[in-house]
Amino acid sequence: MSVKDDLADTIGLTGYAIDSSGIGGILKSRVADFRVDEISTKISLDPRGRFTAANITLTNWETNRFIGKLAKACGISRNRIFFAGTKDKRAITRQVFIIDAPSNKVAKVEIPDVEIEILGRTHQKIGFGNHRGNRFTIVARGCCHPDGSPMTDAEAMERISEIEKMMKEKLGAGLFPNWIGPQRFGAGRPVTPVVGRHVIVDDWKGAVMAYLSMEGDENDDVAKFRKHIRDNGITEDALEIIPHWLGFERDMLRHMLQKPDDWVGAFRKLPNNLQLM
Numbered sequence: 001m002s003v004k005d006d007l008a009d010t011i012g013l014t015g016y017a018i019d020s021s022g023i024g025g026i027l028k029s030r031v032a033d034f035r036v037d038e039i040s041t042k043i044s045l046d047p048r049g050r051f052t053a054a055n056i057t058l059t060n061w062e063t064n065r066f067i068g069k070l071a072k073a074c075g076i077s078r079n080r081i082f083f084a085g086t087k088d089k090r091a092i093t094r095q096v097f098i099i100d101a102p103s104n105k106v107a108k109v110e111i112p113d114v115e116i117e118i119l120g121r122t123h124q125k126i127g128f129g130n131h132r133g134n135r136f137t138i139v140a141r142g143c144c145h146p147d148g149s150p151m152t153d154a155e156a157m158e159r160i161s162e163i164e165k166m167m168k169e170k171l172g173a174g175l176f177p178n179w180i181g182p183q184r185f186g187a188g189r190p191v192t193p194v195v196g197r198h199v200i201v202d203d204w205k206g207a208v209m210a211y212l213s214m215e216g217d218e219n220d221d222v223a224k225f226r227k228h229i230r231d232n233g234i235t236e237d238a239l240e241i242i243p244h245w246l247g248f249e250r251d252m253l254r255h256m257l258q259k260p261d262d263w264v265g266a267f268r269k270l271p272n273n274l275q276l277m
Contacts, residue, residue, distance in 0.1 A: 017177040018166045025140035033139035038095035039132040049121035059113040062089040073109045074101040084131035189216020204263035
C-alpha cells in the first residue's frame with residue numbers, strides 16, 4: 001500500500017499483508033454503504049428466562065450512545081444491557097442485545113433509526129467478544145487508479161482478484177488479514193492508545209486527563225472544552241461549557257469534583273467496553 005496516511009503513521013498502522021495500490025475510492029460515503037451483521041453465538045431461549053433477547057438494527061448510531069437511550073427507555077441501568085461488541089457508528093449494524101427488562105417493555109421502545117426484533121426470553125447473558133465474528137457488506141465509491149483517473153467496475157474487480165491471488169500465495173488459501181484501521185483508536189481523536197499507555201502503568205490520573213483533554217478533529221465547542229481542561233484542570237467551570245453530547249466526559253468530571261482523588265473511580269465512569277479497548 002503506497003498511500004500516505006499521517007494518522008495511521010502516528011498510531012503505528014504501517015504494515016500491510018501485501019504490496020498493492022488497491023482500488024482507491026471512498027468508504028462510508030453514505031451510511032448505507034457500510035453494513036455490519038454480527039455472527040452471534042447461539043442464544044438458548046426459555047419462556048421463563050429473566051432476560052429479553054433481541055436482534056437490533058441501528059442506523060448511524062454509536063453503540064454506547066444507543067445503549068444509554070435504550071436503558072433510559074426501559075427504565076433500567078445501562079449495566080443491565082449486554083452485548084458482544086461495539087460496532088461502527090456510520091453504518092447500518094445488526095447485533096444481539098440481552099436486556100434485563102420485560103419483553104413487552106422492550107418491544108414498545110421507539111428510538112429513531114432503530115429496529116428491534118424480539119427473539120424471546122433467555123437465562124443467558126453475553127459479554128464482550130462472545131460472538132463468532134462479523135459479516136461486512138461494503139460499498140467503495142469513486143474507485144480510481146493511483147494517478148487519480150477513474151477506475152471502471154470491471155477494472156476494480158480485476159484488481160480485487162489480483163489482490164486475492166496475492167493474499168492466497170502469501171497467507172494461504174481461505175485466510176484474510178484482520179485489518180485494523182484508525183477507527184479502532186478513534187479516527188478523529190486517536191485517544192485510545194494514549195489512555196491505554198497510562199492504564200498499563202497504573203497512571204489513572206493520566207488516563208482520565210488524556211480522555212478529557214486530548215485534542216482531536218472535533219468542533220469548536222468540544223475543542224474549547226478540552227483546551228479548558230488542559231489549561232485549568234478539572235473545574236466547576238468545565239461543567240458549564242461542556243457540550244451536552246459528551247456524556248462520558250461529564251460523568252467523569254462530576255465524579256472528580258465530588259471525589260478529587262479518586263481517579264480510578266472517574267475512569268470507571270466509562271462503559272466497560274470502552275475501558276477494555
